[in-house]
Amino acid sequence: MSSSAPASRRNSAISNKSTSTTTPDKPTPTHLDLRTLRYVSPPDDNLCCPICHSPFLDPIQTRCRHTFCSDCIAEALKNSETCPIDRKPITDEGLSPAPILIANMVNDLVVYCPNAENGCTETVPRHLVEGHVRETCGWVQVECGVGGCKEMVRRNETSMECLHRLVKCEFCLEEVRRMDLDIHYDTCAGISTDCPHCLTDYKRSDWKSHVQSCPEASIPCSSSVYGCPTILPRREMARHESTCSFVHLTPVFRRHESQISELALENRMLRRRLDLLYPRATQPESNTNSEEPQGPSVLDEQTYHILSEQEHLRTDLDRLSESMVALEMKHTMHFINENMRVKEEMVAMRTAINGVRMQMHWLLNMRAQAPFQPMMPMMGMGVMQQQAQVVAQGGTTTQGGETVQRRHSEHQNVKL
Amino acid sequence: MAATTGSATLLSKQLKNLQEDRSLSNISAGLINDNIYEWEVMLMIGDDCKFYGGGFFKAKLTFPTEYPLAPPKMKFITPIWHPNIYTDGNVCISILHPPEEDKYGYERVEERWLPIHTPTSILLSVMSMLSSPNDESPANVEAARQWRDDPAAFKRQVRKCVRDSAENCWD
Ligand SMILES: [Zn+2]
Ligand SMILES: [Zn+2]
Ligand SMILES: [Zn+2]
Ligand SMILES: [Zn+2]
Numbered sequence: 001m002s003s004s005a006p007a008s009r010r011n012s013a014i015s016n017k018s019t020s021t022t023t024p025d026k027p028t029p030t031h032l033d034l035r036t037l038r039y040v041s042p043p044d045d046n047l048c049c050p051i052c053h054s055p056f057l058d059p060i061q062t063r064c065r066h067t068f069c070s071d072c073i074a075e076a077l078k079n080s081e082t083c084p085i086d087r088k089p090i091t092d093e094g095l096s097p098a099p100i101l102i103a104n105m106v107n108d109l110v111v112y113c114p115n116a117e118n119g120c121t122e123t124v125p126r127h128l129v130e131g132h133v134r135e136t137c138g139w140v141q142v143e144c145g146v147g148g149c150k151e152m153v154r155r156n157e158t159s160m161e162c163l164h165r166l167v168k169c170e171f172c173l174e175e176v177r178r179m180d181l182d183i184h185y186d187t188c189a190g191i192s193t194d195c196p197h198c199l200t201d202y203k204r205s206d207w208k209s210h211v212q213s214c215p216e217a218s219i220p221c222s223s224s225v226y227g228c229p230t231i232l233p234r235r236e237m238a239r240h241e242s243t244c245s246f247v248h249l250t251p252v253f254r255r256h257e258s259q260i261s262e263l264a265l266e267n268r269m270l271r272r273r274l275d276l277l278y279p280r281a282t283q284p285e286s287n288t289n290s291e292e293p294q295g296p297s298v299l300d301e302q303t304y305h306i307l308s309e310q311e312h313l314r315t316d317l318d319r320l321s322e323s324m325v326a327l328e329m330k331h332t333m334h335f336i337n338e339n340m341r342v343k344e345e346m347v348a349m350r351t352a353i354n355g356v357r358m359q360m361h362w363l364l365n366m367r368a369q370a371p372f373q374p375m376m377p378m379m380g381m382g383v384m385q386q387q388a389q390v391v392a393q394g395g396t397t398t399q400g401g402e403t404v405q406r407r408h409s410e411h412q413n414v415k416l
Numbered sequence: 417m418a419a420t421t422g423s424a425t426l427l428s429k430q431l432k433n434l435q436e437d438r439s440l441s442n443i444s445a446g447l448i449n450d451n452i453y454e455w456e457v458m459l460m461i462g463d464d465c466k467f468y469g470g471g472f473f474k475a476k477l478t479f480p481t482e483y484p485l486a487p488p489k490m491k492f493i494t495p496i497w498h499p500n501i502y503t504d505g506n507v508c509i510s511i512l513h514p515p516e517e518d519k520y521g522y523e524r525v526e527e528r529w530l531p532i533h534t535p536t537s538i539l540l541s542v543m544s545m546l547s548s549p550n551d552e553s554p555a556n557v558e559a560a561r562q563w564r565d566d567p568a569a570f571k572r573q574v575r576k577c578v579r580d581s582a583e584n585c586w587d
């Protein structure tokens with residue numbers, strides 16, 4: 001470094017500052033806050049102001065040999081007339097420019113152009129940055145000036161022609177500003193473009209419909225919803241789909257889907273019916289469910305009552321008719337039993353009556369055959385004797401028996 | 417306007433430094449509502465700190481536009497029981513008091529705010545204040561009395577704060 005260079009740098013920095021302060025009312029694009037500059041490499045702490053923690057701007061030394069930016073120390077002294085580091089009293093007279101070595105070191109620090117975010121890639125020593133922005137930076141907005149045009153334009157876009165006049169797009173015949181033409185071309189519907197898949201030329205407006213059928217465009221397998229991860233160009237998809245097991249299973253999936261949705265529907269209907277039958281159990285739920293107003297639920301309750309009543313009646317009826325049948329059966333059985341018993345009894349009685357009749361006939365016969373024999377004494381003895389006599393007279397009584405029977409029948413006709 | 421942008425630039429730089437400094441991993445800091453003048457900081461107190469070890473204390477730093485010429489204010493959001501912290505959370509520490517303001521009287525001027533202080537230096541001072549309270553300028557008189565006269569009760573009270581802070585720190 002030559003000895004004259006630092007002095008000239010410092011002079012240029014000062015002159016920059018003076019020019020920017022002489023034209024404060026014009027909001028020139030070159031106006032620049034040096035505190036916001038970004039440094040290419042992190043600055044040494046010894047070159048940083050202890051107040052603003054940035055490399056010194058116009059460094060100033062106090063009488064206590066501490067260094068600050070001139071603006072920083074001026075502001076600090078307005079607040080308190082002491083050194084911000086050691087609190088020693090300071091007045092404006094106690095300030096002097098810092099050693100030129102320090103000033104040169106901070107002025108030589110390399111910074112990014114303030115328009116770096118817009119695209120300027122320049123890095124310059126800090127004392128040159130104002131000149132760069134004012135004179136050469138291509139990313140500063142300047143007046144167009146062509147034909148008195150007042151619009152702003154980036155410096156690196158200025159040319160002999162005004163970029164603000166309207167021109168006609170040769171493809172779609174729309175009018176756009178000259179400077180916007182490049183952007184317009186990117187979206188212009190009239191410009192033909194290569195399909196990125198099949199590399200055929202299409203008008204941009206047609207391309208949208210083409211890409212729906214482009215054989216080279218990658219599409220997912222038609223069974224991707226059922227889990228097939230394959231993505232292939234459209235022309236190869238048919239081959240894939242003929243072998244894809246997901247595609248083969250798709251009818252099954254579909255059927256299951258529709259079955260599930262049917263079952264869900266049915267389930268919903270059943271639940272609704274259940275709600276109708278047992279409204280009490282689901283009351284809190286149906287209350288929170290705002291879909292159903294109060295009216296229908298009252299109706300449901302009445303319907304429920306009627307339905308349950310009917311159900312009760314039906315079971316009652318069933319039970320009654322059942323017991324009726326049982327009763328009938330029982331009655332019939334009873335009747336038959338009774339009947340049979342009566343019949344048997346009647347048969348028995350008839351037999352008994354016949355026996356009695358036989359005896360009576362015999363007795364009558366006996367009386368008719370032996371009218372002089374006293375009947376009175378000892379009935380039992382008499383009967384025994386009579387029987388014995390009958391047995392003894394076996395053969396001889398046959399004729400007599402016939403007459404007895406004849407008489408007996410005469411008696412019977414009379415008596416019975 | 418220049419002062420405002422200057423302090424904003426400085427603060428954003430200092431926030432970045434604080435967030436990136438690995439030696440300060442026990443401090444996390446962020447902005448409230450994207451306002452560079454309002455920081456929310458979380459102090460994760462190490463176990464070496466007497467009483468307060470294991471605590472997760474959230475605090476708010478409010479910077480004036482004159483910063484760094486004027487000090488910020490610091491207020492704990494997490495409830496904390498300490499002789500130098502008001503019950504509403506405001507921190508009373510001499511480094512945060514401007515030198516010309518003399519309402520306390522007992523603070524030496526050497527300990528007051530200087531424009532060369534940074535959020536990092538403030539938070540480190542506050543963390544050292546936690547472990548060694550200054551009972552000459554009590555902000556919480558009851559806590560100061562307890563700390564002096566009934567250390568066991570003071571410890572109980574602080575440990576409760578620490579437990580609660582650890583439970584609620586992610587809310
Ligand atoms: Zn000093
Ligand atoms: Zn400074
Ligand atoms: Zn540039
Ligand atoms: Zn123009």
Ligand SMILES: [Zn+2]
Pocket residue numbers: 169170171172173174184185188189190191
């Ligand atoms: Zn066009």
Ligand SMILES: [Zn+2]
Pocket residue numbers: 195196197198199200210211214215216217
């Ligand atoms: Zn194509």
Ligand SMILES: [Zn+2]
Pocket residue numbers: 221222223224228229230240241244245246247
């Ligand atoms: Zn497939």
